[in-house]
Amino acid sequence: MERKYMAEPFKIKMVETIKMTTQEEREVAIERAGYNTFLLNSKECYIDLLTDSGTNAMSDNQWAGMMLGDEAYAGSVNFFELEKTVQELYGFKHVVPTHQGRGAENILSRIAIKPGDYVPGNMYFTTTRAHQEMNGATFVDIIVDAAHDSENEEPFKGNVDLKKLQDLIDRVGADKIPYICIAVTVNLAGGQPVSMENARAVSKIARQHGIKVMFDATRCIENSYFIKEREEAYKDKSIAEIVKELFSYGDGATMSGKKDCLVNIGGFLALNDEDLFQKAKQMVVLFEGMPSYGGLAGRDMEAMARGMRESVDYYYIKHRIEQVRYLGSKLDAAGVPIVKPIGGHAVFLDAKRFLPNIPQDQFPAQALAASLYTISGVRSMERGIVSAGRDGKTGKHHYPKLELVRLTIPRRVYTYAHMDVVAEAVIDLYENRDKICGLEMVYEPPVLRFFTARFKPLK
Ligand code: PLI
Secondary structure (H helix, E strand, C coil): CCCCCCCCCCCCCCCCCCCCCCHHHHHHHHHHCCCCHHHCCHHHCCEECCCCCCCCCCCHHHHHHHCCCCCCCCCCHHHHHHHHHHHHHHCCCEEEEECCHHHHHHHHHHHHCCCCCEEEECCCCHHHHHHHHHCCCEEEECECHHHHCCCCCCCCCCCECHHHHHHHHHHHCHHHCCEEEEECCEHHHCCECCCHHHHHHHHHHHHHCCCEEEEECCCHHHHHHHHHHHCHHHCCCCHHHHHHHHHCCCCEEEEECCCCCCCCCCEEEEECCHHHHHHHHHHHHHHCCCCCCCCCCHHHHHHHHHHHHHHCCHHHHHHHHHHHHHHHHHHHHCCCCECCCCCCCEEEEEHHHHCCCCCHHHCHHHHHHHHHHHHHCEECEEECHHHHCECCCCCCECCCCCCEEEEECCCCCCCHHHHHHHHHHHHHHHHCHHHCCCEEEEECCCCCHHHCCEEEECC
């Protein structure tokens, strides 16, 4: 029987009541928050699509694992379980747990980068680039041009442009490139995947030049589903087989467990190289904790190991991708400009096309996110000029080609009925878009400004 959509492959054992708010209450809240959705309190949000990071619902199996936490300072059994799971599922030899993804980025950047180096990547991510730059590297974007075009419907818009990679190697020399960072999927491009073919080709070039490949594994399960769906040779492979092959093209990975490992906190750095592993262990004790807990409780490591095993279940990931696609398709059908193809973790509204009359330095995506919250209680996130920050040398804004609002779907949390509410709110806002005005930034912190910057409407 043909179904309208794949309903949830889980049933609900515990509920969390969400607070309903009025438009008047939300107007007060957004003004107090300086028109920055990061500064709203969660209780002021009806449907919270700020992020898919750490907002996952854990399974009964993961909660059961939480009770088996071995909270030893050293040599916790849960660490060995996590290590075994990473080795088995992802194929990397060594595992250093960290409190979350950026903990792993910090360690990797410190042990691998020398001042004056270059780190190419398939589009930047905020924390990843910040750590690279703090350690003296220049980030170089080597993603395919299609990634910067929200209307281009190529299936693998996360791919590395091999020519851009080769040109960089020719220009600066392989010895100035400690590693290539490949994010699977690419968050700021709209959750777009990298193909297996491309990962293989990048790895081949890297190995020819003695350059390492480090994956940002954060959403690798979503990426693997897209490979199964879109790359002919993989249609009969399991998600687990695809993940394993994908990571065979790398030398290590940073992981934010708060996304595809289905937990609320946790991460790790995985490495094959023995020397780098020894250096990572020296660093982790400084910044996170013993190499057998890295800033995590034993119970958190257990939940992460169990979440990793659940995440490779085909029906889990099929439902996840289809739920995101359901929301995106409703918006698309109503003519709302979104990034296409619809990505893995979120639907991205294209604020440049949504609000063509607001110039980029009046923060159209920030204004759109604030308005969406005010009319509906749906919290989203700016992913445009505010997130991109300023050029360290010139002090000028980075002007990213993509000026987006991200409607990020937490895993296993909301139902299709919630997606309907979100779609109706966005469509209503689109029909009344002429009422939205630009913003002025009235407070700007020096790094990662999007988290705490404050704004004021221009009229
Ligand atoms: O938030 P962390 O420190 O666990 O992970 C950092 C991080 C690294 N890579 C990628 C691709 C991310 O998306 C990421 C965190 N993302 C957040 C918080 C998000 O809202 O998308």
